[in-house]
Amino acid sequence: MKTILTIIGTAVVGLSIYTPALAADAAAGKKIFMNSCVGCHNKGLNVIAPTKTLKKSDLEKNGMYSVKAIINQVTNGKSPMPAFASQLSSSDIENVAEFVLQQANADWK
């Protein structure tokens, strides 16, 4: 019995490791944003590069209006914006990208 339980337990753990990440979680992304991004991007603005805000119109103009583009920039940085690959996990980055797009669609209100 114990062996069977161990086998089942191992299978469950194995499955959870190999299950693909769930859809991005914007609520979790908000926490990341408040910790890592708000200093430069409060309310979706950009204190360093005022033409590169996180508002929908700028994101579109700059080819950044997609989860993929935002994930890429947050992961690798784009000077003077720092890279976050060493501080945030890939699911953190996906979540924060989702949050940014969600806010852009709501005009950061």
Ligand code: HEC
């Ligand atoms: C030290 C300040 C700083 C921090 C912290 C920072 N950024 Fe940026 N961000 C910038 C700058 C500067 C740019 C413009 C880079 C460029 O020249 O394209 C930028 C650009 C962007 C853009 C593209 C905007 C556009 O219209 O082209 C996105 C998206 C973005 N940042 C998301 C984030 C997210 C998400 C975080 C947190 C994980 C973050 N940034 C943290 C400074 C920062």
